[in-house]
Amino acid sequence: MARTRRTRAAGRLTATATALTCVVALLTAGCTGDSDGFRPGAADAGDPYVPGHGNGGYDVTHYGLDVRYDPPTDRLTGRAVITATATQDLSRFNLDLVGLHVATVRVGDAPADHRRSDGELVVTPRDGLPRGRQFTVSVDYAGVPTAVEDGSLGSGGFLHTADGAVALGQPDSAATWFPVNDHPSDKASFDLAVTVPDGVAALSNGVPGPKSSADGWTTWRWSERTPMASYLSTLVIGDYRVVTGTHAGRPMVTAVAASLPATGAAASSLARTGEIVDFLASRFGPYPFESYGGIVIADERIGYALETQSRPVYGPAFFAEDQPNPGVVAHELAHQWFGDSVSLTRWGDIWLNEGFASYAEWLWEEHDGGRTAQRNFELQYAKTDWSQPSVEPGRELMFGTAVYKRGALAVHALRRTVGDDTFFRILRTWTTERATGNATTADLVTLAERVAGRQLRPLFDAWLVGGSAPTLP
Numbered sequence: 001m002a003r004t005r006r007t008r009a010a011g012r013l014t015a016t017a018t019a020l021t022c023v024v025a026l027l028t029a030g031c032t033g034d035s036d037g038f039r040p041g042a043a044d045a046g047d048p049y050v051p052g053h054g055n056g057g058y059d060v061t062h063y064g065l066d067v068r069y070d071p072p073t074d075r076l077t078g079r080a081v082i083t084a085t086a087t088q089d090l091s092r093f094n095l096d097l098v099g100l101h102v103a104t105v106r107v108g109d110a111p112a113d114h115r116r117s118d119g120e121l122v123v124t125p126r127d128g129l130p131r132g133r134q135f136t137v138s139v140d141y142a143g144v145p146t147a148v149e150d151g152s153l154g155s156g157g158f159l160h161t162a163d164g165a166v167a168l169g170q171p172d173s174a175a176t177w178f179p180v181n182d183h184p185s186d187k188a189s190f191d192l193a194v195t196v197p198d199g200v201a202a203l204s205n206g207v208p209g210p211k212s213s214a215d216g217w218t219t220w221r222w223s224e225r226t227p228m229a230s231y232l233s234t235l236v237i238g239d240y241r242v243v244t245g246t247h248a249g250r251p252m253v254t255a256v257a258a259s260l261p262a263t264g265a266a267a268s269s270l271a272r273t274g275e276i277v278d279f280l281a282s283r284f285g286p287y288p289f290e291s292y293g294g295i296v297i298a299d300e301r302i303g304y305a306l307e308t309q310s311r312p313v314y315g316p317a318f319f320a321e322d323q324p325n326p327g328v329v330a331h332e333l334a335h336q337w338f339g340d341s342v343s344l345t346r347w348g349d350i351w352l353n354e355g356f357a358s359y360a361e362w363l364w365e366e367h368d369g370g371r372t373a374q375r376n377f378e379l380q381y382a383k384t385d386w387s388q389p390s391v392e393p394g395r396e397l398m399f400g401t402a403v404y405k406r407g408a409l410a411v412h413a414l415r416r417t418v419g420d421d422t423f424f425r426i427l428r429t430w431t432t433e434r435a436t437g438n439a440t441t442a443d444l445v446t447l448a449e450r451v452a453g454r455q456l457r458p459l460f461d462a463w464l465v466g467g468s469a470p471t472l473p
Contacts, residue, residue: 036089036128037089038089038090038091038128038129039088039089039090039091040057040090040091040092040093041055041056041057041058041088041090041092041093041094042055042056042057042094043055043056043094043117043120043122044056045183045185045186047183047185047346047347047348048348048395049171049346049347049348049395049398050171050183050347052096052118052119052120053096053171053175053182053183054096054181054182054183054185054186055093055094055095055096055120055181055183056087056088057086057087057088057090057093058084058085058086058087058090058093058129058181059084059085059087059186060082060083060084060180060181060186060188061083061084061085061134061188061189062082062083062188062189062190062191063080063081063082063083063178063180063188063189063190063191064080064081064082064083064191065078065079065080065081065178065190065191065192065193065194066078066079066080066192066193067079067177067178067192067193067194067195067235068194068195068196068217069164069165069194069195069196069202069237070196070197071160071163071164071165071196071197071200071237071238073144074144074145074160074165075142075143075144076100076142076143076144076145076158076177077141077142078100078140078141078142078177078178079138079139079140079141080137080138080139080141080178080179081136081137081138082095082136082137082138082139082179083134083135083136084134084135084136084137084181085132085133085134085135086129086130086131086132086133086135087131088131089128089129089130089131090128090129090130090131091124091128092122092123092124092125093122093123093129094120094121094122094123095120095121095123095137095139095179095180095181096119096120096121096174096175096179096180096181096182097116097119097120097121097139097141097175097178097179097180098119098146098148098157098175098176099143099144099145099146099176100141100142100143100145100177101141101142101143102114102116102121102139102140102141102179103140103141103142104138104139104140105121105123105137105138105139105140106137106138107123107125107126107129107135107136107137108125108135108136110125110126110127111126112124112125112126112137119175121139121179123137137179139179141178141179145157145158145160145165145167145176145177146158146176147159147176148169148172148173148176156168156169156170156172156173157169157172157173157175157176157177158173158176158177158235159299159301159302161237161238161297161299162238163200163237163238163239164196164200164201164236164237164238164239165235165236165237165238166234166235166236166237166238166297166299166302166313167233167234167235167236168234168236168302168306168308168313169231169306170231170306171184171231171347172231173230173231173233173234174230174231174233175230177235180230181230182230182231183229183230184229184230184231184343184344184345184347184438185343185344185345185346185438186230187227187228187229187343187436187437187438188227188228188230189223189224189225189226189227189228190205190206190222190223190224190228190233191221191222191223191224192204192205192221192222192223192235193219193220193221194219194220194221194222194235194237195217195218195219195220196217196218196220196237197216197217197218198213198216198217198218199218200218200237200238200239201220201236201237201238201239201240201242201255202218202220202235202236202237203220203222203234203235203236203237203240203242203253203255203295203311204220204222204224204233204234204235204236204311205222205224205228205232205233205234205308205309205310205311206222206223206224206225206289206290206291206309206310206311207222207223207224207225207251207290207291208220208221208222208244208251208253208291209221209222209223224289224309224310225290226288226289226290226309226341226436227436228309228340229309229340229343229344232306232307232308232309232340233308233309234295234306234308234311234313236255236295236297236313238257238297239257239258239259240255240256240257240258240295241255241256241257241258241262241267242254242255243255247273247274247277247292248274248277248278248287248292250290250291250292251290251291251292251293252273252274252291252292252293253291253292253293253311254270254271254273254293254294254295255293255294255295255296256270256295256296257296257297257298257316259298260296260298260316260319261322264319264322265319265322265323265324265325266296266314266316266318266319267296268324269318269319269324269325269326269328269329270294270296270314270329272326272329273292273293273294273329273333274292276326276329276330276333276364277292277333277336279363279364279367280330280333280334280337280360280363280364283360283363283424283427284334284337284338284427284428284431285337285427285428285431285432287336288336288337288340288341288431288435288436289309289310289336289340289341290310291310291311292310292311293310293311293312294311294312294313294314294329294332295308295311295312295313295314296313296314296316296319297313297314297315297316298316299315299316300315300316300317302315302316303315303317305318305328305331305332306332307332307333307335307336307339307340307353307357309336309340310336310340312329312332312333312335314328314329314332326364326368327361327364327365328361330360330361330363330364331357331358331360331361332357333360334356334357334359334360334361335353335357337356337431338352338353338356338357338360338431339352339353339354339356339357341431341434341435341436342430342431342434342435342437342438342439343437343438343439344438344439344440345438345439345440346440347398348391348392348393348398349391349439349440349441350393350398350399350403351390351391351393351402351403351404351406351407351410351441351464352407352439352440352441352444354399354403354404354407355390355403355404355406355407355408355410355411356407356408356411357404358404358405358407358408359373359407359408359411359412361408362376362377362408362412373412374412376408377408377409377412380405380408380409381409381469381472384401384402384405384406384409384469385401385402386406386466386467386468386469387467388400388401388402388406389402389406389464389465390402390403390406390407390410390463390464390465391441391464391465392465406463406464407464409463410460410463410464413459413463413470413473414426414448414456414459414460414463416472416473417456417459417473418448418452418454418456422451422452425451426447426448426451426452429447429451430444430447430448433447434447441460441464444460445457445460448460459473
């Protein structure tokens with residue numbers, strides 16, 4: 001920059017003032033050239049449904065996680081190596097991390113200043129990161145992980161169990177066991193090595209890698225190379241019957257808690273995973289990931305099933321009284337297309353996940369000899385509360401009936417309006433063009449209108465957010 005001529009005394013005073021400014025900045029956040037346009041990344045993704053979640057200023061492309069967990073002490077130690085790209089001239093940035101102690105942080109090869117603020121890890125690199133620069137962050141951390149309480153879904157996050165642990169939850173989970181940009185708008189690939197005592201299973205997402213054992217400990221390895229939203233990551237540790245095979249040329253890994261019957265409803269339902277995936281692929285397009293599977297846990301605190309990428313996790317309540325439940329398997333597997341491959345840009349559009357997954361239950365039930373999708377549509381239409389919207393339902397109702405069932409009604413109304421050929425072409429175009437990315441309701445409406453060659457916004461508005469019962473198509 002250009003400078004005007006000054007006296008030596010004035011120059012010394014200016015230099016002293018600048019140095020003091022940097023000292024103050026280092027104490028609060030770091031002095032890394034904000035005057036040259038570098039600035040801190042946002043400490044929040046700006047999503048009102050999950051205040052404080054996610055961060056700005058960078059985009060993560062990969063998480064490399066190496067963790068060790070000791071069930072008797074409930075202690076976890078880990079190293080996370082995060083690869084990201086600066087999306088602005090970045091002076092400092094945040095990662096979401098709950099409860100664990102951070103020992104060291106490095107950005108590239110250099111140590112970085114860091115501090116904790118509630119559920120945030122604030123990192124100030126030695127030098128500013130110019131926009132467009134790829135960088136790595138290495139974090140060494142340890143401690144006893146914590147759970148989080150959600151009034152809609154019960155306990156989530158990292159739960160210590162009688163035989164190990166379960167890391168699971170929506171939208172909270174990932175930040176309880178590794179540092180992360182914890183919002184679905186920033187998807188990344190994952191590699192995980194998890195070391196546990198011999199004889200204990202350690203299950204996660206993606207393709208299984210080679211296991212190795214030494215000194216009474218076994219390291220399990222998993223790789224999810226397709227970008228994944230952080231809430232779709234999972235870690236399940238404990239006594240499980242693990243079955244490893246292949247389906248359609250890809251690894252298939254299923255596991256059922258050893259305390260559940262070996263030939264019971266959970267095991268028999270999970271055994272239909274390949275069959276159900278093949279049916280859904282015939283409707284939605286090719287399966288989007290490199291592996292298949294599922295995990296059934298026995299912990300009663302988990303009162304839900306979650307579409308953790310490539311390997312959904314099912315709570316025990318879905319198989320109560322030893323009754324098979326392939327419907328829930330169809331629901332979670334449908335999410336592999338709707339929610340996992342095509343992910344949310346913001347949580348207010350969660351119906352894009354749950355409405356399509358609920359509709360997949362209707363499709364599967366009809367295929368499996370039960371009620372038709374049309375009959376399920378009629379029954380649900382008759383009992384729907386039209387005062388509750390599917391889009392922007394509010395934080396308290398983001399897992400409510402309007403998101404799931406009214407969302408499914410909207411999907412079937414679209415089918416009735418455009419006809420089967422166009423309807424399934426819309427779905428397959430959506431899952432193809434938006435694969436591995438993020439989307440909004442507006443994106444779906446635009447695509448549907450393009451494929452159908454007609455205006456559909458009034459239809460979506462009536463079925464998703466209108467305050468009275470829409471006219472049946």
